Amino acid sequence: MSKLKRVKEVLFSGKWIGFIIAIFLVWFIVAFLLFPNLNVLRTIFFSDGSFSFEPFQKLLHSKRALMSLLHSFVLAASLVVTVNIVGIFIVLVTDYFDIKGSRILRLGFLTTLIYGGIVLVSGYKFIYGDLGIVTRLLHNIFPGFNVSWFKGYWAVLFVMTFAVTSNHVIFLSNAMKKIDFQTIEAAKNMGASPIYILRRVVLPVLKPTLLAVTILLFLTGLGATSAPLIVGGKDFQTITPMILSFAQSVTSRDMASLLAIILGASTLILLTFMRRIEQSGNYISISKVKSEMKKQKIDNKLLNIIVHVVAYLLFVIYVLPVSLIVIYSFTDTYSITTATLSWNHFTLANYMKLFMQASALKPYIVSMSYSASAAVLVVILTLIVARILHKYKNKFTIILEYCMLIPWLLPHTLIALGLIVSYDTPRFIILNNVLTGTWWILLIAYVIVQIPFTLRMLKAAFFTIDNSLEDAAKSLGAGTFYTFRRVLLPILLPSTLAVLALNFNGHLADYDMTVFLYHPLFQPLGIVIKNSTDEQASGDVMALALVYSVILMVISAITLYLVYGRKSK
Structure with a gap:
């Protein structure tokens, strides 16, 4: 009894529920988080029961694999430059400078939040590819125009530059709103120029966010898949498409796994580096009572015109794929394949x-x-x-x-x-x-x-x-x-x-x-x-x-x- x-x-x-949960968690972690990843290492370096450097030798003798590694690091480094330039600029014109129509501009720059990845890349190819709308227009104006112009490194860089500014729009905009406006006013009263204030007052406060976003950009470039696969062509393939190519054959899966491990090691090193930067940095405002950020006017008329023109040019680049995808989705196959528009074909x-x-x-x-x-x-x-x-x-x-x-x-x-x-x-x-x-x-x-x-x-x-x-x-x-x-x-x-x-x-x-x-x-x-x-x-x-x-x-x-x-x- x-x-x-x-x-x-x-x-x-x-208590029995807790016991079952504990067993399930241990099983899940071992079965799906630990064993598969450790097993990849075993299949690469201990395929015959003893440690072997053969996968590294195969990698060094594979020109395609080495070129994919080079392309990935080149793309990652390039994105750090181009995306930061574009990202910082769009944040400045929407949150820092007093630009006409900034709310409309913001909506355009936010379009990458509702479409990305394979959808975004396919949209850019639909516009700039061999049969794209812009390509056909340029070919009609200039009959000798090369319809295969949107391929390779520059095409991938262009697509990804405007595809991955989402982190800037989200995180950098939030950081911009937290800037103490009193420090800007104090710098103005001391005679500092707007460029000096931007360079020595505003950007240093954004430094932690910029560093984090930069690391994420580099990782995004290393692991890029959709853009190199669709618009990279045969001459510019990165690590992930090459891993996909090697993984389709049982005999070359060790090469695919080794490339994936290199990608994973790079990710781990960069995340560790980012963690140390966060721990070593000290970016705390010294103001006890912060005042709300107010947008700054650009007094130089020529510079003001240039900034407005560049801002709306970027707006067109961001909005054009979305707009044309929506418009052409309501047309028949003739309009889509010939890149023409007519009321009769809607x-x-x-x-x-x-x-x-x-x-x-x-x-x-x-x-x-x-x-x-x-x-x-x-x-x-x-x-x-x-x-x-x-x-x-x-x-x-x-x-x-x-x-x-x-x-x-x-x-x-x-x-x-x-x-x-x-x-x-x-x-x-x-x-x-x-x-x-x-x-x-x-x-x-x-x-x-x-x-x-x-x-x-x-x-x-x-x-x-x-x-x-x-x-x-x-x-x-x-x-x-x-x-x-x-x-x-x-x-x-x-x-x-x-x-x-x-x-x-x-x-x-x-x-x-x-x-x-x-x-x-x-x-x-x-x-x-x-x-x-x-x-x-x-x-x-x-x-x-x-x-x-x-x-x-x-x-x-x-x-x-x-x-x-x-x-x-």
Whole structure:
């Protein structure tokens, strides 16, 4: 009788739930965060049971692989220069200088937040590619114009320069608003020129944000996939497209894995460098009472005209792809393939086809199913982990947190290759199942790469909760699970829903990881849109891809409004 009573006490105390959660977390970390990545190292350097430098020798004898490494580092270094110039300029004209129509300019510069990745690159190719609108216009004006001009290093640099200024628009704009206007006024009263104030007062305050953004830019350049793959041509391929090429053959997977490891090592070194810079820096305003930032007028008329012209030229570059994608999505295949516009060719047939044909709607259903499932699963997983980290402080929780942040240190290509190499044969750790070639593996990958961001956000939300609420619930006799469900979760719900929406939005048109792991019978939107950029793609495929892009932009805009717009109101 006493034994039965003890069993009941354990069951109703909830300890068994904690035990199951602990076993599940250990299994998940080992099976999907540790084993695949360690197994990649084993398959490369210990393929025959003993350590070997053969993969490095193969890499050094592969001209394609070495050139891809060189191209990646050249692109990364170039982006640091070009994106910082453009990014700082657009932040200055929207937040620092008094520019006419700055609100309209801001909307144009924010377009990269609603479309990016494969959608953005396909849009630029639709405009500047061999059959692009601008290319055809230039060819009509200048008959000898080279229609293949938008390929190679300069094309990739151009696309990515205007594609990755989102961090400047978000983070640098926020940092600009925190500048104490009193310091600017004091510098003016001391006779400092506007250029001197900008160079010695404003930019130094933005230095921490600029350093962080610069590191992220370099990492983005190293891991670039869509732009080099679509507009890079045969002469300019970077690491990730080369990894994809090597991974398609079993005999060259070791080369793909080695390139991915080099990419991962570079990422780890740069993140460590950024961490040290953050720890060594001290950028605190000495003003006790900060005054609100006021926009500065450009007194020099010629300079004022030049800044306005450049600002609106950049506005056109940002807005043109979005505008033309939306316009041409309402035209027939003739207008799309010939890059012409006529009222007679406007139609709703493309949109009707999407919603009336199962084959056209299928990529949307696949992408939304993957994105929604991954977003829900990762939120549930990280809520559990964040709760443990918030409630307990011990060695286990420290190790747990570091393990859950592993995907932040690794490029997506390395994570994908780890899953492919590790689970292409039955493994005991997953009950002797095979994941490679199934639709499960992409869902698992989506969950893995979303863990760090989701955990950081939800952990921060947990630490805003007053502990007295939980203590009061316990004193009233509420159980652990009941307290979490009825007291804590309602407080966390706004942050949880915001993260859920961002995660759902993040993988709708993902290509970089999807291309390694997708099932051929379940092609997501990223793959379909990429296929529409091929030279042999038909007009119907291109038309449907434009419709996909437009609806993705609408979904992204709605998501951003629900997360940020309503919050600001």
